[in-house]
Amino acid sequence: MKVAICRYGAGNVRSVELALQRLGADIVEDVGGADLAxxxxxxxxxxxxxxxxxxxxVLRERHAAGRPILGICLGLQLALDESEEDGGVxxxxxxxxxxxxxxxxxxxxxxxxxxxxxxxxYWFAHSYEAKTEATVATSEGHSAIVEHGSFTGVQFHPEKxxxxxxxxxxxxxxxx
Amino acid sequence: xxxxxLIPCLDVAGGRVVKGVKFQGxxxxxxxxxxxxxxxxxxxxxxVFLDISATLDARAxxxxxxxxxxxxxxxPFTFGGGIRTLDDAAAVLGAGADKISVxxxxxxxxxxxxxxxxxxxxQAVVVAIDTEGGRVRSHAATRDAARDTVExxxxxxxxxxxxxxxxxxxxxxxxxxxxxxxxxxxxDAVSLPVIxxxxxxxxxxxxxxxxxxxxxxxxxxxxxxxxxxxxxxxELRQLGVPLRDAA
Numbered sequence: 001m002k003v004a005i006c007r008y009g010a011g012n013v014r015s016v017e018l019a020l021q022r023l024g025a026d027i028v029e030d031v032g033g034a035d036l037a038x039x040x041x042x043x044x045x046x047x048x049x050x051x052x053x054x055x056x057x058v059l060r061e062r063h064a065a066g067r068p069i070l071g072i073c074l075g076l077q078l079a080l081d082e083s084e085e086d087g088g089v090x091x092x093x094x095x096x097x098x099x100x101x102x103x104x105x106x107x108x109x110x111x112x113x114x115x116x117x118x119x120x121x122y123w124f125a126h127s128y129e130a131k132t133e134a135t136v137a138t139s140e141g142h143s144a145i146v147e148h149g150s151f152t153g154v155q156f157h158p159e160k161x162x163x164x165x166x167x168x169x170x171x172x173x174x175x176x
Numbered sequence: 177x178x179x180x181x182l183i184p185c186l187d188v189a190g191g192r193v194v195k196g197v198k199f200q201g202x203x204x205x206x207x208x209x210x211x212x213x214x215x216x217x218x219x220x221x222x223x224v225f226l227d228i229s230a231t232l233d234a235r236a237x238x239x240x241x242x243x244x245x246x247x248x249x250x251x252p253f254t255f256g257g258g259i260r261t262l263d264d265a266a267a268v269l270g271a272g273a274d275k276i277s278v279x280x281x282x283x284x285x286x287x288x289x290x291x292x293x294x295x296x297x298x299q300a301v302v303v304a305i306d307t308e309g310g311r312v313r314s315h316a317a318t319r320d321a322a323r324d325t326v327e328x329x330x331x332x333x334x335x336x337x338x339x340x341x342x343x344x345x346x347x348x349x350x351x352x353x354x355x356x357x358x359x360x361x362x363x364d365a366v367s368l369p370v371i372x373x374x375x376x377x378x379x380x381x382x383x384x385x386x387x388x389x390x391x392x393x394x395x396x397x398x399x400x401x402x403x404x405x406x407x408x409x410x411e412l413r414q415l416g417v418p419l420r421d422a423a
Contacts, residue, residue: 014272015246022250042274043297074297106369106390108299108338111178112221112420121420123222123252124178125274125299125338140177160252160274162216162422 001025001173004034006059006075008051009043012159016040016072019159023170032058036176037067041074042125045099046086048074056092063094066150068176076146076153077128085128095148097132102142115144115156120164122156129155179420181221181391182382182412183371184398184405186211188257189229191237195400202228205400208241213248218402219409219422220251224277224341224371224393226304227257228316235264239271246272254302256341262291269300277302277341280314283321283328286335293336301339302371303332307358308345317345325358326365333366340366341393344374349396351377354385363388379411386417 003025005013016038017027031037037059041048049056062069071079080091083099091099102109108127115122115137122144130143130153137145139155146153152172158165186193186208193211194202205211212223225245227238235258242255255268256277265276276296282288282303292301305328306313312321312328321328329340342362344355354375362370372385373393385392398404409419 012269012274014243014270015274018246018272019250042269042300044294047295105177106367108369109178110299110339110369111181111390113178121179125252127298127338157252157274160250162250166250 001036001176002028002034003036003038003173004028004031005038005040006031006052006055008048008053008055012040012042012072012157015159019166019169023166023173025173031055032062035068036173037062037069039069039071039075039078041072041076041078043074044086045074045077045083045089045091045128048078049089049091052078059092060094063149063151069151070172071151071153072159073126073155073157076130076155079151079153080130080132083128094151095132095134095146095153097130097134099128100131101128102126109142113139115139120168122158122161122164122168124156126155177390179221179418180386182219182405182409182419183222183224183391183393184215184220185224185226185373185393185395187226187228187395188241189227191241193400194228195396209244209248211400211402212245212253214402215405216249216251218405219419220405221391221420222251223249223253225253225255226277227255229257235259235267238264239267242268242271242273256302256304261288262295265292265296269296275300275302275338277304279304279306282332283312283314283323286331289332289335289337293338298336298338301337302341303337303339304341304343305329305332306343306345307355310358313345326361329362329366333368337368339369339371341371341373343393347375348373350375351397353377353381354392356384356388359385359388379408379415382408383412383415383417
């Protein structure tokens with residue numbers, strides 16, 4: 001299984017890489033050619049979109065061709081049409097919807113929280129959330145998992161969610 | 177709100193875990209990777225590593241420890257100590273840490289918080305505040321920072337901090353209970369998550385801290401013994417504190 005992780009400066013690339021290697025994945029550089037492309041993400045939307053550069057088109061082509069992409073945290077938000085972060089940033093536009101600032105609770109929302117319907121707890125660290133009809137699982141009312149065509153996005157960090165996170169990534173790999 | 181978090185804290189110096197009381201008298205108590213992995217297995221929600229050596233080569237040591245921990249530990253961890261610039265912070269995160277914490281460097285130059293938040297995201301930026309009698313102390317609590325704790329907490333939030341790690345210096349290592357009054361004042365003053373630190377002696381102390389904070393840092397109560405974390409989690413559940421099932 002060849003997995004490519006989009007590298008764009010900021011991000012949790014190393015942790016994602018280690019988590020996938022533990023599951024036996026072969027990490028490659030070719031985002032277009034890999035069996036699975038991962039769009040990781042910590043940081044801010046604007047610097048991430050700028051850092052992605054040529055990968056933007058490669059990811060759009062992958063999605064149009066129905067080839068799997070996994071977006072993690074900011075990587076999920078980048079797949080949307082736009083984010084209200086940094087005064088408004090256009091996203092990849094491969095998933096309809098937008099990222100909006102969390103309101104009405106302590107922000108950033110950091111810690112372990114259960115995801116419904118599975119009931120499994122994963123680790124979250126975010127200040128924005130996806131508002132999209134592609135949401136298939138929620139956590140305390142927030143979008144936690146998004147699926148749209150060949151794109152799967154998770155607001156939590158499976159690479160930092162211990163045994164539960166490893167099981168989630170294993171399921172992602174098994175579906176490719 | 178996410179579930180309350182228990183966060184073992186490991187003080188490191190020279191790449192080893194060390195132990196001290198009230199910042200005095202250090203002794204070697206183990207390897208950061210082995211202890212970190214054992215706490216993770218025992219149900220820790222996150223880990224904090226604080227490099228207290230503050231030597232000139234602290235950054236290189238921090239990157240090395242962060243890289244080794246990331247290879248073995250699959251829960252989030254924060255690295256603090258010796259981080260003075262954006263480059264220092266980016267190097268530690270690049271090695272696999274999830275958050276960095278800054279203390280004296282932010283007091284000396286508060287703009288650092290903005291620089292870190294803008295580049296790394298607020299969720300990666302923890303500001304550690306050492307407090308005694310409502311006043312901030314700096315340089316491993318050896319100096320008066322000439323700031324009010326609540327005012328400094330508000331400024332940290334405005335500048336983009338993602339969390340506050342608040343240590344009560346007069347409680348640290350005493351196991352007499354957290355400074356609940358200070359923690360409640362901070363809960364009301366900021367809308368960031370607050371990690372309570374200093375004074376945990378039993379499960380009741382921790383439950384009380386978690387009623388006013390989002391997480392509790394655990395240091396001397398664990399005695400570098402991961403099995404103690406397992407029993408503490410059971411005791412806290414019996415006290416009605418909802419903790420995650422780490423299986």
